[in-house]
Amino acid sequence: MSDTTASQGWFTSLANPTRFLALSGRVLPYLAAAAVITSVIGLYMSFTAPEDYQQGITVRIMFIHVPAAWLAMMCYSVMAVASIGTLVWRHPLADVAAKSALPIGAAFTFLSLLTGSLWGRPMWGTWWVWDARLTSVFVLLLMYLGLMALHKAMDDPARAARPAAVLTLVGFINIPIIKFSVDWWNTLHQPASVIRLDGPTIHASMLYPLLVMAIAYTLIFFTLHFMAMRNEIWRRRVAAMRRQAAQSIGGETRP
Amino acid sequence: MMALLKRDLAIATRSGGAAMLGVLFFLAVVAVIPFGIGPDLNLLSRIGPAILWIGALLASLLGLDRLFQADREDGSLDMLVMQDWFGLVATVFVKSLAHWLATGLPLVLAAPLLGLLMNMTALSTGAVMLTLLAGTPAISFIGAVGAAIAVALPRGGLLVSILVLPLAIPILIFGVSASYAAVTDPDPFLPPFMILSAITLFFAALGPVAAAAALKGASD
Amino acid sequence: MQAVATKLTGRRGDSLLFEDVSFSLQRGQALVVTGPNGAGKSTLLRMLAGLLPAESGTFVLSGDDGVAVPVAEFAHYLGHRNAMKRELRVSENLGFWKDFQRSEAAEGLSIDAAIEAVELGGVAHLPFGYLSAGQQRRIALARLLVVSRPLWLLDEPTAALDRRSDQLFAALVRDHLAQGGMAIAATHQPLGLDDTRSLVLAGRHRAASGSVESWS
Numbered sequence: 001m002s003d004t005t006a007s008q009g010w011f012t013s014l015a016n017p018t019r020f021l022a023l024s025g026r027v028l029p030y031l032a033a034a035a036v037i038t039s040v041i042g043l044y045m046s047f048t049a050p051e052d053y054q055q056g057i058t059v060r061i062m063f064i065h066v067p068a069a070w071l072a073m074m075c076y077s078v079m080a081v082a083s084i085g086t087l088v089w090r091h092p093l094a095d096v097a098a099k100s101a102l103p104i105g106a107a108f109t110f111l112s113l114l115t116g117s118l119w120g121r122p123m124w125g126t127w128w129v130w131d132a133r134l135t136s137v138f139v140l141l142l143m144y145l146g147l148m149a150l151h152k153a154m155d156d157p158a159r160a161a162r163p164a165a166v167l168t169l170v171g172f173i174n175i176p177i178i179k180f181s182v183d184w185w186n187t188l189h190q191p192a193s194v195i196r197l198d199g200p201t202i203h204a205s206m207l208y209p210l211l212v213m214a215i216a217y218t219l220i221f222f223t224l225h226f227m228a229m230r231n232e233i234w235r236r237r238v239a240a241m242r243r244q245a246a247q248s249i250g251g252e253t254r255p
Numbered sequence: 256m257m258a259l260l261k262r263d264l265a266i267a268t269r270s271g272g273a274a275m276l277g278v279l280f281f282l283a284v285v286a287v288i289p290f291g292i293g294p295d296l297n298l299l300s301r302i303g304p305a306i307l308w309i310g311a312l313l314a315s316l317l318g319l320d321r322l323f324q325a326d327r328e329d330g331s332l333d334m335l336v337m338q339d340w341f342g343l344v345a346t347v348f349v350k351s352l353a354h355w356l357a358t359g360l361p362l363v364l365a366a367p368l369l370g371l372l373m374n375m376t377a378l379s380t381g382a383v384m385l386t387l388l389a390g391t392p393a394i395s396f397i398g399a400v401g402a403a404i405a406v407a408l409p410r411g412g413l414l415v416s417i418l419v420l421p422l423a424i425p426i427l428i429f430g431v432s433a434s435y436a437a438v439t440d441p442d443p444f445l446p447p448f449m450i451l452s453a454i455t456l457f458f459a460a461l462g463p464v465a466a467a468a469a470l471k472g473a474s475d
Numbered sequence: 476m477q478a479v480a481t482k483l484t485g486r487r488g489d490s491l492l493f494e495d496v497s498f499s500l501q502r503g504q505a506l507v508v509t510g511p512n513g514a515g516k517s518t519l520l521r522m523l524a525g526l527l528p529a530e531s532g533t534f535v536l537s538g539d540d541g542v543a544v545p546v547a548e549f550a551h552y553l554g555h556r557n558a559m560k561r562e563l564r565v566s567e568n569l570g571f572w573k574d575f576q577r578s579e580a581a582e583g584l585s586i587d588a589a590i591e592a593v594e595l596g597g598v599a600h601l602p603f604g605y606l607s608a609g610q611q612r613r614i615a616l617a618r619l620l621v622v623s624r625p626l627w628l629l630d631e632p633t634a635a636l637d638r639r640s641d642q643l644f645a646a647l648v649r650d651h652l653a654q655g656g657m658a659i660a661a662t663h664q665p666l667g668l669d670d671t672r673s674l675v676l677a678g679r680h681r682a683a684s685g686s687v688e689s690w691s
Contacts, residue, residue, distance in 0.1 A: 117371070127371045130294030138286060138372075145279050152275070155562065155604065246605040249597045258574030262563070269562040330556025333526055334576070337547045 017093055017233045024226045031226065035219035042216040045209035052206075061119040063209055067217040068112035072140060073175050075105030075221060080172045083165035093229075095161035096236070098168060099151055100228035104221060106144035113137060132181035133189035136174060143171045157236060256349050263353035266325075273318040277358035278365050281314040285369045296374045303373035304383045304434035308427055310369070311362045311387055315394040316419060318358050320412035322350060322402040323470065332406070336470055343470065347463040351399040352392075359391035382437030382444070386451060390430040393455040396462035397422045403469035426454055476539050476625050477501050478657055483532035485518045492518055493676050496532070500659070500672070502625075503652045508661040510676030516661035517555075519676070520630045523659060524552040536626060548578060550626040555634065557615035561604030565590065565614055568603050573621040582623065589620040594643060608635040616644060619651075627651060629660040 046063035079101045085094030116134065117127045128134065147164055154160035182191040193202045202210075267274040288306050289299060299306075326332040335346050363384055370380030401418035405411035429451040436442035483496040492515030500506055508516050521527045523534050525546050536550065537543045559568045569586045584592065590599055593613040598606060606614065612635045619627055627648070633641050648658050 126296060126374060128374060129296065130289040130299075130372075135289075135294075142279070142283055142286065145275075145282070149276055149279055242601050243605050246598060246601050246610065247607065249595055249610070256575075258571050262560070262567070262571045265567065266560055266562055328556070329560065330554050330558040331560070333521075333524070333552055333554055334558055334572070336526060337524055337550075337552055339545060339547060 016091070017096070020093060021230060021233060024230060028223065028226055031219060031223045035216060035223045038212060038216035038219055042209060042213040045212055049209045050205050055123065058119060058122050059206075061115050062206070063213045065112055065115035065119055066210060067214040068108050068115060069137065070214060071217045071221055072105060072109040072112050072137065073178060074218070075101050075108060076140065076144075076168075076172065076175055078225075079105065079168050080175075083168040086161050086165040087169075092158075092161075093233075095157070095165070096229050096232045097225070098165065099157070099161075100232045101225055102144055102148050102151070104224050104228065106141060106148065108217075108221070109137060109141045109144055113141060131189055132185040133178065136178040136181050140174055140178060143174065147171075157239075256345055259346060259349045260353050263350060264357060267353070267357035273321065274357045274361065277314045277317055278361045280317050281310050281362050281365060282369065284310040284313055285372070289372075300374040300376070300379070303370065303375040304379060304438075305431050306373060307366055307369055307383050308387070308390075308431050308434065311359075311366070311391060312394060312420075312423060312427055314362055315359055315391055316398060316416045316423075318354065319395075319398040319402050319419065320405060320415045322354055322399060323406040324402070324411060327406055332470070340467070343467040344463045347399055347403070347466045347470070348396075348459070351395045351459075351462060351466075354399075355392045355395040359395055362391060363387045376438070379434070379438045382434045385437075386430045386433045386448065389448065389452050389455060390426050393426045393451075393458040394419070394423055396455070396458040397426075399462050399466040400469060403466035403473065406470065407473050426451065429454065476537070476655070476657070478534070478536050478626060478659075480523070480534045481532055483519070483522065483534060484530040485515050485522055485527075486530050487515070487518060496674070496676075498672065498674055500657050502655040502657065505648065505652055505658040505660065505671040507671050507673045508659065508676060509663070509673060514676035516676060517630050520552070520628050520659065520661055521554075524550060524628050526552070546626070549624055550628055551619045551622075551624045552628045552630075553615060553619060553632055554630050557611050558618065559603045559611065559614060561602065563603060564600055565595075565603055565606070566599040568614070569617060569621050572618050576622040576624075578622065578624075583621045584623075586621055589617040590614070592620055592647065593617045609637055609640055612636055613640055613643070616647060620647070625656050627656065627658040627660075629658060629662070631662055632660055633662060 042063070046060055049060070049063070051057055052059035079098045082094045082098035082101070085091050086098060113134075116137075120129070121127050147167060150164050150167065151157070151160050179192075182189055285306055292298065292302075323332060326335060336343060338346065366384045366387055367380050370383060375383070398415065398419045400422075401415040402411075404418060405414045408414060429447045432442075433444060433447035433451055436444045436447055478500040480499070481497050484494050485492045485496075492513075496519065498506060508519060510516055518527060522529050523546070534546065535543050536546050558572070559565075563571070566586055569589060573583065573586060583589070587596075587599060590596055593616055595610060595613055595617075598610065598614070603611065603614065612633075616632065629648075633644055636644060648660075651658060
């Protein structure tokens with residue numbers, strides 16, 4: 001008996017994901033289209049932006065690099081919010097959101113490290129330095145990968161949800177460290193030039209392409225995130241249906 | 256035997272598998288070194304090959320205790336042991352090979368990335384990759400002996416590392432010296448590299464036989 | 476084909492579990508081993524399978540021509556555990572054992588046919604871990620069908636099975652015997668088999684002779 005009530009509980013909890021599937025299915029095409037359009041505009045603006053008098057053409061790496069780093073942190077923040085949802089309200093969709101954001105966040109983090117490395121080579125003369133900003137972003141990448149490994153290590157997603165949420169929240173202390181690392185420590189990486197209290201310090205000709213690219217990246221993130229969430233929901237449904245199928249075969253009623 | 260290789264690789268890559276854990280551990284171990292000794296790039300590039308080798312050694316040892324333990328827990332090990340002597344040795348060989356493919360090979364592929372972090376030159380990174388490729392299989396093969404001995408023990412993981420580390424020291428010595436020989440000029444690269452390869456071949460022959468003997472004795 | 480055990484002695488640590496166990500088994504016959512817990516039923520079966528060395532005595536499996544054949548290649552052993560991987564599909568699990576234990580001598584059932592034989596048609600694509608304990612045990616029995624081997628060594632084969640599956644299992648063993656196979660099973664429950672011999676291990680524990688002296 002306890003088994004049937006449990007499966008009913010599981011299906012009522014799917015009611016919300018069902019609404020999410022319907023809603024996201026309608027929004028996704030527009031979101032994807034907006035992401036593509038802003039990306040094209042942003043890339044065009046990036047390539048027509050004036051070259052830096054010191055850095056030359058390499059400054060264009062910034063338009064790829066900086067938004068990727070922002071998104072890497074934003075993605076983690078989204079996960080942290082979702083983790084609170086998992087821990088406080090135990091909402092299954094929150095866990096889905098946190099889990100499916102992981103690979104996307106890892107990809108953005110890797111992209112920012114990669115482009116930073118490419119940029120650092122002509123600017124600093126080395127691919128990599130262990131300064132505070134770079135190291136803390138590298139730690140962020142390790143945390144993304146570690147969380148992915150944690151999810152992979154447990155075959156039941158419901159069991160992985162809470163430990164992963166706790167770990168995500170503990171790891172959140174790294175985000176302010178990344179943000180303020182350039183101010184707290186004297187490092188090779190340049191300090192913030194866009195998001196500061198006294199207004200941006202970079203020229204408008206570079207600021208606008210950067211902002212458009214940031215919007216494009218954000219749209220790309222949400223497009224991918226919604227798609228990943230839908231996949232994860234479907235994956236869990238398949239798993240639930242398989243378990244049900246297993247129970248119904250062979251005339252057994254045991255779980 | 257191909258079936259066994261396929262099964263072990265499938266398990267390693269499925270959910271709960273250990274394939275990526277080794278690489279992550281490798282990454283984490285190597286990443287903490289600069290915190291310990293400071294971010295001096297010249298120093299890092301000088302000790303880089305050694306760090307990479309130690310990281311790879313530790314990461315290879317990581318999943319070794321599960322090599323036979325997982326099969327023992329679900330009862331498969333009985334069927335693996337229930338073979339003639341040659342079959343059992345071949346089984347251990349294939350399982351060690353699968354372990355290397357799942358944990359050792361990814362380490363070799365991840366080495367260039369870490370070489371970059373360690374500010375190593377392209378030549379030095381290439382040398383480390385080559386020596387890791389030649390040397391890490393030896394860790395899996397000799398590690399199988401430790402895994403077979405510790406198969407019935409709880410907390411076998413630490414014990415396996417303790418048992419295998421001393422045996423793995425020659426691998427480390429020649430792996431690191433070959434990596435350095437490739438970069439520093441007067442030292443010849445080939446002699447230590449040949450010895451490293453010889454160790455791998457030797458362990459590939461010795462490890463499965465010894466592990467098979469241990470498994471035969473340990474089944475109860 | 477026949478299986479002959481002569482004067483088998485089993486011990487665990489320093490205590491002697493059984494002594495002078497002898498039996499012989501012809502095609503189509505089954506031996507049911509009973510006895511209290513700790514009497515050495517599992518030890519005996521593992522000994523027959525070659526997983527434990529016999530203290531003394533021999534167990535010989537010989538073909539119809541009287542030539543001895545290796546037990547490891549002609550016997551199935553089904554222990555307490557199912558020898559299946561939770562992560563892999565049922566079909567992958569059975570397919571692995573079919574490939575791994577394949578012999579030139581005889582082909583077993585196909586994977587699908589074996590799954591049908593334990594009345595679990597439809598689970599082939601499911602991960603093994605999704606099945607209930609009883610279903611898992613039945614799949615473990617299906618492993619004996621995918622590779623055909625004459626001697627079945629069964630240790631508590633019906634553990635975790637309900638009554639219906641119990642009967643299903645007895646039918647499988649009967650089929651096996653009818654096809655000229657042999658079975659040795661350790662079990663508490665009656666298997667519902669006719670024409671079985673039985674072997675009772677009394678479970679009289681005593682220190683192995685000489686062990687006390689050797690330590691004093």
